Amino acid sequence: xxxxxxxxxxxxxxxxxxxxxxxxxxxxxxxxxxxxxxxxxxxxxxxxxxxxxxxxxxxxxxxxxxxxxxxxxxxxxxxxxxxxxxxxxxxxxxxxxxxxxxxxxxxxxxxxxxxxxxxxxxxxxxxxxxxxxxxxxxxxxxxxxxxxxxxxxxxxxxxxxxxxxxxxxxxxxxxxxxxxxxxxxxxxxxxxxxxxxxxxxxxxxxxxxxxxxxxxxxxxxxxxxxxxxxxxxxxxxxxxxxxxxxxxxxxxxxxxxxxxxxxxxxxxxxxxxxxxxxxxxxxxxxxxxxxxxxxxxxxxxxxxxxxxxxxxxxxxxxxxxxxxxxxxxxxxxxxxxxxxxxxxxxxxxxxxxxxxxxxxxxxxxxxxxxxxxxx
Amino acid sequence: xxxxxxxxxxxxxxxxxxxxxxxxxxxxxxxxxxxxxxxxxxxxxxxxxxxxxxxxxxxxxxxxxxxxxxxxxxxxxxxxxxxxxxxxxxxxxxxxxxxxxxxxxxxxxxxxxxxxxxxxxxxxxxxxxxxxxxxxxxxxxxxxxxxxxxxxxxxxxxxxxxxxxxxxxxxxxxxxxxxxxxxxxxxxxxxxxxxxxxxxxxxxxxxxxxxxxxxxxxxxxxxxxxxxxxxxxxxxxxxxxxxxxxxxxxxxxxxxxxxxxxxxxxxxxxxxxxxxxxxxxxxxxxxxxxxxxxxxxxxxxxxxxxxxxxxxxxxxxxxxxxxxxxxxxxxxxxxxxxxxxxxxxxxxxxxxxxxxxxxxxxxxxxxxxxxxxxx
DNA sequence: ATGAAAGCGCTAACAC
DNA sequence: GTGTTAGCGCTTTCAT
Numbered sequence: 001x002x003x004x005x006x007x008x009x010x011x012x013x014x015x016x017x018x019x020x021x022x023x024x025x026x027x028x029x030x031x032x033x034x035x036x037x038x039x040x041x042x043x044x045x046x047x048x049x050x051x052x053x054x055x056x057x058x059x060x061x062x063x064x065x066x067x068x069x070x071x072x073x074x075x076x077x078x079x080x081x082x083x084x085x086x087x088x089x090x091x092x093x094x095x096x097x098x099x100x101x102x103x104x105x106x107x108x109x110x111x112x113x114x115x116x117x118x119x120x121x122x123x124x125x126x127x128x129x130x131x132x133x134x135x136x137x138x139x140x141x142x143x144x145x146x147x148x149x150x151x152x153x154x155x156x157x158x159x160x161x162x163x164x165x166x167x168x169x170x171x172x173x174x175x176x177x178x179x180x181x182x183x184x185x186x187x188x189x190x191x192x193x194x195x196x197x198x199x200x201x202x203x204x205x206x207x208x209x210x211x212x213x214x215x216x217x218x219x220x221x222x223x224x225x226x227x228x229x230x231x232x233x234x235x236x237x238x239x240x241x242x243x244x245x246x247x248x249x250x251x252x253x254x255x256x257x258x259x260x261x262x263x264x265x266x267x268x269x270x271x272x273x274x275x276x277x278x279x280x281x282x283x284x285x286x287x288x289x290x291x292x293x294x295x296x297x298x299x300x301x302x303x304x305x306x307x308x309x310x311x312x313x314x315x316x317x318x319x320x321x322x323x324x325x326x327x328x329x330x331x332x333x334x335x336x337x338x339x340x341x342x343x344x345x346x347x348x349x350x351x352x353x354x355x356x357x358x359x360x361x362x363x364x365x366x367x368x369x370x371x372x373x374x375x
Numbered sequence: 376x377x378x379x380x381x382x383x384x385x386x387x388x389x390x391x392x393x394x395x396x397x398x399x400x401x402x403x404x405x406x407x408x409x410x411x412x413x414x415x416x417x418x419x420x421x422x423x424x425x426x427x428x429x430x431x432x433x434x435x436x437x438x439x440x441x442x443x444x445x446x447x448x449x450x451x452x453x454x455x456x457x458x459x460x461x462x463x464x465x466x467x468x469x470x471x472x473x474x475x476x477x478x479x480x481x482x483x484x485x486x487x488x489x490x491x492x493x494x495x496x497x498x499x500x501x502x503x504x505x506x507x508x509x510x511x512x513x514x515x516x517x518x519x520x521x522x523x524x525x526x527x528x529x530x531x532x533x534x535x536x537x538x539x540x541x542x543x544x545x546x547x548x549x550x551x552x553x554x555x556x557x558x559x560x561x562x563x564x565x566x567x568x569x570x571x572x573x574x575x576x577x578x579x580x581x582x583x584x585x586x587x588x589x590x591x592x593x594x595x596x597x598x599x600x601x602x603x604x605x606x607x608x609x610x611x612x613x614x615x616x617x618x619x620x621x622x623x624x625x626x627x628x629x630x631x632x633x634x635x636x637x638x639x640x641x642x643x644x645x646x647x648x649x650x651x652x653x654x655x656x657x658x659x660x661x662x663x664x665x666x667x668x669x670x671x672x673x674x675x676x677x678x679x680x681x682x683x684x685x686x687x688x689x690x691x692x693x694x695x696x697x698x699x700x701x702x703x704x705x706x707x708x709x710x711x712x713x714x715x716x717x718x719x720x721x722x723x724x725x726x727x728x729x730x731x732x733x734x735x736x737x738x739x740x741x742x743x744x745x746x747x748x749x750x
Numbered sequence: 751a752t753g754a755a756a757g758c759g760c761t762a763a764c765a766c
Numbered sequence: 767g768t769g770t771t772a773g774c775g776c777t778t779t780c781a782t
Binding site: 055177334 | 378557559584678
């Protein structure tokens with residue numbers, strides 16, 4: 001006795017395949033009585049539809065476009081890489097993936113890109129862009145044209161995007177704040193805050209969350225106004241060098257934008273009279289190195305590959321008007337210390353691998369995932 | 376110009392469908408010259424086989440069994456729940472999931488369960504069991520019978536399991552150690568260690584990792600011999616109460632086994648003259664509460680639903696002799712503080728979860744029968 | 751060693 | 767309203 005199929009349901013309900021199909025897909029043109037009979041048969045038999053077969057028959061092809069900033073820093077590079085890595089896998093699932101890069105910080109181009117997409121038989125758009133009126137309008141327009149939209153990494157709540165795939169950045173900032181406070185324990189002094197600039201919303205939220213915790217629970221700490229590093233290592237380096245020279249009693253640095261390597265360079269040069277607790281965002285190559293070397297005490301990260309996979313799954317689910325597995329799509333706020341870094345190590349992008357026999361790719365043998373949330 | 380199919384490949388190579396199929400599946404009985412022609416055509420066309428269609432044609436059904444300890448504590452309960460939650464989803468993908476619970480700590484029953492499974496047309500086994508000779512032999516036997524095996528949560532490296540799905544527990548212990556050391560900053564004193572007992576290997580590894588870090592980097596801290604809490608709240612409570620009464624200058628508690636609620640009860644009763652940094656494993660309901668209430672400073676966790684999903688994917692991939700996406704199967708060592716807890720909140724088991732943001736998942740699993748498809 | 755044809759479970763025209 | 771039928775892309779007898 002193998003799984004029941006539509007035929008079994010049809011036989012049990014005394015109707016034809018087509019009718020079962022109509023009921024299954026909630027298409028109109030079936031008498032309520034018949035619908036009931038079919039549902040009865042379905043539950044009697046414990047029928048569960050074979051999604052793969054359904055998709056095959058449907059010949060459904062999906063075309064999804066990622067609209068993201070150009071890869072001007074290592075975080076964005078890793079995002080691009082993750083998307084590219086997803087292309088072959090997606091192909092296998094009848095999903096065509098496009099990447100459209102717009103200059104960072106350029107809402108016009110991003111909006112124009114999105115606008116063009118509506119026409120081009122794109123089924124869904126995943127976008128990381130500044131929260132500007134142009135972008136907002138373009139996305140709203142797209143949705144009106146029946147294109148599904150999700151925002152990734154930084155939310156665009158006012159665009160009617162069906163879903164946001166990324167971390168809760170206020171919580172991320174709070175998490176950073178708590179670590180800072182606890183690592184500093186009873187120490188008192190000032191904290192340097194370094195922001196980027198692009199992806200405005202997530203940055204603002206992070207700073208906000210950080211301030212909530214530091215301001216609320218650690219009165220002996222004072223966070224200085226954010227230095228605008230523009231996600232550029234060179235800029236960050238200069239700003240931090242200057243700040244470290246000027247500000248007295250700096251005991252912590254919170255870098256919630258890009259350009260971390262610039263920060264590290266500045267710190268290497270500066271003559272610090274005491275240990276400075278340093279926390280940054282995103283597990284870029286230089287952040288990894290710094291974590292291992294002890295220049296960075298903690299990193300707040302999100303798994304970009306997971307963000308990409310999740311965005312794709314969500315767009316697909318939306319296209320099919322299907323529910324999603326919330327727990328699977330939740331992107332975690334990851335806290336990374338030197339100790340739990342190693343197992344994550346396998347560089348992103350190295351994924352194309354030949355790894356046929358068993359996963360344990362020598363490294364440290366264990367696993368890791370991701371997930372996370374919104375609220 | 377849609378995706379090329381086997382027909383296109385056959386035409387391009389000037390052979391029949393059957394031959395293409397033979398080449399695709401590396402079946403014998405094809406001349407090398409023909410094989411080459413076909414491969415040529417495949418790469419010329421950029422052909423990628425449609426796995427779903429293949430499985431459909433193959434009528435492949437998978438039967439996987441989870442062999443796990445009875446749900447005697449909240450962590451194991453969440454594991455059972457996660458497996459049960461995966462059943463309906465898996466059914467949809469032609470995967471039948473079975474759960475077999477053996478009494479915790481009972482290698483004989485676990486081994487016997489595994490032994491029985493070999494015969495029963497099971498394609499893969501995911502097991503969490505003590506690392507005993509009986510279990511080892513049963514698993515080796517199973518593999519010899521062509522059954523794929525993975526260990527979950529606690530590794531069984533000597534059983535030839537194709538893969539381990541879970542965290543690197545030494546790294547997890549190290550992570551806990553680092554947090555303990557940093558949260559205590561320059562404080563000196565003793566640390567109470569509370570172990571469980573079942574799942575021996577992971578516990579040993581955790582303690583080992585913890586000691587590496589504390590012993591190596593925090594000479595002013597001393598970790599006491601582990602109290603064997605047997606994963607039982609009542610036992611843990613008594614042991615901890617006694618220990619807190621006896622030991623002087625306890626500044627930290629590391630609980631790397633189950634029975635966390637007993638620990639919390641003991642701490643609530645004890646009169647502590649100073650704050651004690653407390654770190655535990657696994658995000659059970661009481662751990663969540665304690666994290667929010669501040670009784671617990673950090674939790675080292677792993678996402679059991681992900682472990683379950685991953686084990687299933689890995690078994691499937693092994694059955695199909697396919698490569699897996701390593702990064703997707705890596706289980707993270709999650710560090711959970713109060714600040715990044717909230718976003719994770721949706722209780723496990725509430726499989727739908729109260730949804731937080733854009734994810735409207737109206738009804739859950741129940742109706743594997745899905746809805747309208749548009750477009 | 752290779753090919754022709756009949757499905758797998760489902761959907762979608764098109765009849766009735 | 768409901769049923770018939772021809773596929774979707776692939777695998778698999780069974781011939782040749």
